[in-house]
Amino acid sequence: MSLVQKEKRMSSALTPQTSITRQNWLRRIAPPLLNLAYEAGIYRALSTIYGGLGLIFSLHRVVEPNSLVLQPHHLLRSDILTEVLATLRKLDWDIVSVQEISDRISGRGPRTGRRFACFTFDDGYADSLTLALPIFREYQAPLCVYVTTGIVERSIFYWWGANHELIVKSDSVEVPSLTSSQSTILPGQTFEQKWNSYQKLNALCHQWGDSFTPTLRELYKRNSIDPDRCLDREALSIDQLQELASDPLVTIGSHCVTHQRLSQMHQDEMWFELDESRRKLEVWLGLEIRHLAYSFGRSDACGIREFQAARKAGFDTAVTTRQGNLFPQHREHLLCLPRRSIPVTRLGLLNALFGVETILRKESRVQLA
Ligand SMILES: [Zn+2]
DSSP states (O other): OHHHHHHHHHHHHHOOOOOOHHHHHHHHHHHHHHHHHTTTTHHHHHHHHHHHSEEEEEEEEOOOSSSOOOOOTTTTEHHHHHHHHHHHHHHEEEEOOOOGHHHHHHOOSSTTOEEEEEEEEOBTTIIIIIIIIIHHHHTOEEEEEOOOOHHHEEEEEEEEHHHHHHHOSSEEEEESSSSSOOOOOEOSHHHHHHHHHHHHHHHHHHHHHHGGGHHHHHHHHHOOHHHHHHHHHHHHHHHHHHHHHTTTTTEEEEEOOOOOOOOGGGGGHHHHHHHHHHHHHHHSSSSSOOEOOOOOOOOOTTHHHHHHHHHTTTSSSSEEEEEEOOGGGGGGGGGGGEEEESSSSSHHHHHHTHHHHHHHHHOSSSSOO
8 A cells, every 4th residue: 555545544534524624625625636746856955955964753653554653653553654665765865874964064974965864763772683683674774763761771751651551451541630630531442432531641641740640550550451561562672672783784883771850850860861872882881972862851841051061972973853854953962953854755765855744834944942
C-alpha cells in the first residue's frame, strides 16, 4: 500500500463524521490542492526559500505494520519508515549522519548544496535495533539514537508507554481529577475513542507533571498495568545498546539521565543530567559521545541556559523538538537545532522536505525561546 493510499485510509479512519464545518472543508480540500501544487513544480520553487539546506527527522519507536498505533509520530510503522527512505532515495536526497550536519550547514565538503535528511531516534528503544536498523542497512543510510541512560537502567517512570498500554487494553478509563472530585472518563471502545483518549491522558500528564504521578500509579494498579514491565519490554538493554553502537551506520548520542525537563531543574541537577548520561554511555560503549538531544526538547523543556550548558559541556551538536528545517543561520546555533516529527503521509513528507511546513506553521528559522 502506498503512502497516498495510507493517507486516505488514515484520514477516513481518524476524521470524526460531524457536519461539514469550514475547518473540515479546508481539511478536505487542502490535500488535493497541495498535491496539485507539488505536481506543478510549485514545491520546488518554494523550497529554494523555505526548504533550507535539509532537515533532521525525530523518531521514537518503530513498530510492526499491523500494530495498533495511537500516536504515529511516536510509534512509526516499519512499512512507513521504509517508504520514507525509498522516497528520499527516489528524490535523490542525501541521508547523512549527525556528525555530518555541521559540515553541511557550514557549507564544507564536496557535497555542499545537495539537500539532505538526517534520522534521529530518541530515548533508546529496543526496536531501534530490531526493526529500524535492518531497514537502514537495506538503504545503507546512517541513523542516530539518543539514549536516556535511566531508560536503559530501567530507573525512570515510564508513564507514556504505560498510558499507551492502558488505553489500548481498556474499554473505558476513569481518571481522578487533581483539583475536584469529578473524574474524567476516557472511552476506548472504538479506535477513534482510543485515539482521542490517549491524547487526552498524555495532555493531563504534561499539564500536571510530577504531582500527577501518585494518581497515575494508582490508575495503573487498578487496571493491572505495570509501567516497569512495559519499560523492560520496550527499552534497549546494555547488551543491545552495545550491539547497536557497533554498527558503522549508527551514532549514539545522549538524551540525559531521567528524561525530565532540564529548564525546570536546579543548575546542579541540569549539569548532572548532561554529564552523567554522557559518562555512563562512554563507559558502556567505549566511545566518545559528541551529540545531545534535550529531553522533550520543547521551549518549556530547554532554553538559553541549557544551550549554553551543552556548549560548555563540549557537545558538537544538540537537537530540540522545535519544528523546523535547517538553514545556513544554524551554523551559529549548533546547540539548538530544530527537527521535524517524522511525517506519516506522502504529502506530510513532501511538505516537510520542501519547506511548505515552514510556511504553514509560520516558523522562524532560529528558535531560541
Ligand atoms: Zn525523549
